[in-house]
Amino acid sequence: MLKVNRIHHVAVVVDDMEESLSFWRDALGLQMTELRDSPAEQVQIAFLPVAGSEIELVRPTSADSGLAKYLAKRGPGMHHICLETDDIEAMMMQLKAKGVRLINDTPRTGVDGRKYAFIHPESTGGVLVELYQL
Amino acid sequence: MLKVNRIHHVAVVVDDMEESLSFWRDALGLQMTELRDSPAEQVQIAFLPVAGSEIELVRPTSADSGLAKYLAKRGPGMHHICLETDDIEAMMMQLKAKGVRLINDTPRTGVDGRKYAFIHPESTGGVLVELYQL
Numbered sequence: 001m002l003k004v005n006r007i008h009h010v011a012v013v014v015d016d017m018e019e020s021l022s023f024w025r026d027a028l029g030l031q032m033t034e035l036r037d038s039p040a041e042q043v044q045i046a047f048l049p050v051a052g053s054e055i056e057l058v059r060p061t062s063a064d065s066g067l068a069k070y071l072a073k074r075g076p077g078m079h080h081i082c083l084e085t086d087d088i089e090a091m092m093m094q095l096k097a098k099g100v101r102l103i104n105d106t107p108r109t110g111v112d113g114r115k116y117a118f119i120h121p122e123s124t125g126g127v128l129v130e131l132y133q134l
Numbered sequence: 135m136l137k138v139n140r141i142h143h144v145a146v147v148v149d150d151m152e153e154s155l156s157f158w159r160d161a162l163g164l165q166m167t168e169l170r171d172s173p174a175e176q177v178q179i180a181f182l183p184v185a186g187s188e189i190e191l192v193r194p195t196s197a198d199s200g201l202a203k204y205l206a207k208r209g210p211g212m213h214h215i216c217l218e219t220d221d222i223e224a225m226m227m228q229l230k231a232k233g234v235r236l237i238n239d240t241p242r243t244g245v246d247g248r249k250y251a252f253i254h255p256e257s258t259g260g261v262l263v264e265l266y267q268l
Contacts, residue, residue, distance in 0.1 A: 012261055015259075
């Protein structure tokens with residue numbers, strides 16, 4: 001059976017990055033290693049590693065994206081959990097064989113080369129789960 | 135400055151434990167180390183460790199608890215993220231000094247001796263954050 005290696009990150013959707021950082025970085029003491037603008041994905045992301053995982057604060061930078069609509073509808077808060085695996089294609093096959101509904105039928109590739117895909121919350125008990133292969 | 139050691143767990147509130155386990159354990163391949171009934175907290179909890187963290191599936195076992203009301207109102211999904219620290223009292227002092235609103239003014243102690251406290255989502259950008267000192 002294929003394995004999940006670790007919780008790669010927990011993504012939090014935020015509407016005000018500075019206000020969010022005043023909690024996660026300044027009050028809680030997490031270190032922010034990068035604040036990245038990603039125009040292709042219409043988001044700004046703050047990366048705050050914690051041991052082998054990461055808190056990612058994600059702010060939509062346009063009003064049209066799916067994430068902006070999610071934020072407008074549901075408010076800020078936890079958005080998804082990302083699990084890292086060594087073989088994303090095989091994991092997706094395994095999930096499909098178990099009747100799990102995937103949002104992406106094949107993995108997508110990020111600008112940094114990582115492969116990723118989302119699992120539909122309908123199959124997970126309401127949690128948006130992302131898979132990563134680095 | 136005080137430190138967060140790790141993401142101790144991500145808690146997912148579920149309405150059907152067997153259906154949730156069919157995804158997290160049977161399809162995704164996580165190992166369930168314990169399925170615990172906790173009458174004092176009116177919940178059943180499945181523990182699924184992933185590297186140094188854990189997914190915890192939490193099912194309300196009565197209709198009256200706060201968690202049962204949360205589930206009835208918001209549906210199943212991610213409930214909170216728990217961060218481990220070495221000195222919860224000092225961390226709570228630090229948070230208060232930064233104007234962060236806490237749900238628990240002093241740490242509570244679990245049956246297993248761990249200390250815990252919740253931070254109000256109002257101060258975190260919509261995320262219910264729990265602190266642990268083991």
